[in-house]
Amino acid sequence: MSIVHELKIAPSLLAADFGRFADAARAAEAGGAEFLHFDVMDGSFVPNISFGMGAVKALRNVSGAFFDIHLMIVQPERYVEEFVRAGADNVTVQAEACVHLQRTLAQIRKAGAKAGVALNPATPETVLEYVMDDLDLILVMTVNPGFGGQKFLPATLPKIERVRKMIAGASHPIHLEVDGGIDHETTTAAVAAGANVLVAGTSIFGHPEGVAKGIQVLRSAAPASGEQSAM
Ligand code: DX5
Numbered sequence: 001m002s003i004v005h006e007l008k009i010a011p012s013l014l015a016a017d018f019g020r021f022a023d024a025a026r027a028a029e030a031g032g033a034e035f036l037h038f039d040v041m042d043g044s045f046v047p048n049i050s051f052g053m054g055a056v057k058a059l060r061n062v063s064g065a066f067f068d069i070h071l072m073i074v075q076p077e078r079y080v081e082e083f084v085r086a087g088a089d090n091v092t093v094q095a096e097a098c099v100h101l102q103r104t105l106a107q108i109r110k111a112g113a114k115a116g117v118a119l120n121p122a123t124p125e126t127v128l129e130y131v132m133d134d135l136d137l138i139l140v141m142t143v144n145p146g147f148g149g150q151k152f153l154p155a156t157l158p159k160i161e162r163v164r165k166m167i168a169g170a171s172h173p174i175h176l177e178v179d180g181g182i183d184h185e186t187t188t189a190a191v192a193a194g195a196n197v198l199v200a201g202t203s204i205f206g207h208p209e210g211v212a213k214g215i216q217v218l219r220s221a222a223p224a225s226g227e228q229s230a231m
Pocket residue numbers: 012014015037039070144145146147148149150179180181182199200201202203
């Protein structure tokens with residue numbers, strides 16, 4: 001059963017002005033973005049520290065967007081319930097950070113959120129083989145996690161195609177998200193390979209003509225759904 005989700009834009013707050021998160025969230029929603037992407041970094045899983053549950057909670061009253069929480073932390077199972085209480089709609093854990101991935105995905109769903117798994121560029125999609133029924137979103141990292149403003153890794157494109165094929169065989173709808181170096185050029189290739197959720201920081205919050213223009217440029221760079229190779 002091949003159920004393909006529509007294209008979604010997920011602005012990454014990591015590229016926004018940290019002193020004006022509420023304005024950034026409002027601008028993203030006004031610009032038509034369906035998701036809001038929160039990059040949670042602990043200085044251990046990745047060599048950077050960002051923000052946590054407090055930022056999610058503060059923006060929950062400001063934005064009606066789908067809150068997409070990307071946990072780049074070790075032992076993420078310790079904080080699942082707190083992020084859901086703060087307002088998370090989806091909680092994504094890194095496959096490399098989970099000793100008991102199936103248990104953690106079940107924990108996320110039990111807490112009331114959608115469950116996602118992120119794969120670093122070097123991690124094969126085969127780690128997902130036995131947990132496809134337990135997840136609602138697969139995040140193929142198109143850069144090594146930890147920083148915004150990095151260059152897209154083209155070697156991840158065949159993996160996106162293979163993940164799209166795995167999703168085509170799944171019993172329920174699953175989002176295919178890409179994250180890192182997403183701009184008007186890489187969007188075309190990533191969506192053609194099968195992605196439907198585009199995370200972007202620099203190309204949205206750093207767009208010279210503003211957030212709404214940044215979102216619109218990505219949306220128009222996406223090929224029409226019939227032009228996707230793996231679907
Ligand atoms: C990196 C994060 C990304 C990052 C994307 O570890 O997961 O979400 O903020 O930023 P850009 O779009 O600037 O590459």
